[in-house]
Amino acid sequence: HLCPKAIVAITLAPCVMMYRSFHQNNGSCLSKSAIKSKIKSTLGRFNYGDITDYYPLAYSDKLANKHISELAQGWKTLFSLANLKESNLSNENIKNIQFNTIILSKMIAFCYSHDFVPIIVITPMSNILNQYFSDDFVNTALLNPLNKAIENSHSVHILNYRKDPQFCNHNSFYLDGGFRLSKLGSKVFMRRFLIDLKNLGYDIA
Numbered sequence: 001h002l003c004p005k006a007i008v009a010i011t012l013a014p015c016v017m018m019y020r021s022f023h024q025n026n027g028s029c030l031s032k033s034a035i036k037s038k039i040k041s042t043l044g045r046f047n048y049g050d051i052t053d054y055y056p057l058a059y060s061d062k063l064a065n066k067h068i069s070e071l072a073q074g075w076k077t078l079f080s081l082a083n084l085k086e087s088n089l090s091n092e093n094i095k096n097i098q099f100n101t102i103i104l105s106k107m108i109a110f111c112y113s114h115d116f117v118p119i120i121v122i123t124p125m126s127n128i129l130n131q132y133f134s135d136d137f138v139n140t141a142l143l144n145p146l147n148k149a150i151e152n153s154h155s156v157h158i159l160n161y162r163k164d165p166q167f168c169n170h171n172s173f174y175l176d177g178g179f180r181l182s183k184l185g186s187k188v189f190m191r192r193f194l195i196d197l198k199n200l201g202y203d204i205a
Helices: 032-043 048-054 061-078 091-113 135-150 183-199
Strands: 007-012 028-030 117-122 157-160
Touching: 007 091, 091 117, 091 135, 117 135
Parallel strands: 007 117, 117 157
Antiparallel strands: 007 028
16 A cells, blocks of 8 residues: 555666566555665665775676677567667567557556656666667657657656666676666665655655
């Protein structure tokens, strides 16, 4: 059960709208008390300078490139894509994007109908992974559908960290060199996310 004004973080990434099961496992919730707990239990001891000063980059570019290459190939195989740059998607991918756009719109409407606060969060990626994606592909597969989903909603904040320099230059923030955040990366990201929420005017402390 969520209290009124609970923040619902809906996380998105470039290929997620092409999954047919997108709506079944996407989105997480942070109540005001949960946010406070996060700050006190996991983030209160740190600041960004402390973390980067004492945790040197340990993930080599060579290893990161290997893992990211495998990850990109997995998406290309899964969605029958020649690459992650061309925006001319198959009918099946377009159909799934349209389906998930409707689901996302309904998720947002559901949040407002229950007095929750939806926040769209586009998750961080390293430079190594970002180089596989073109802006045209990301616009077609993610940003255009996202804008369609929110066009009839209240003002929905979108926090886009995909190319954020705080995250894209640090391989050690990721378990695979570019997509899945490590424990360190998660701590840095959660701190940044909570600060951004506060800067948007949400009472989280």
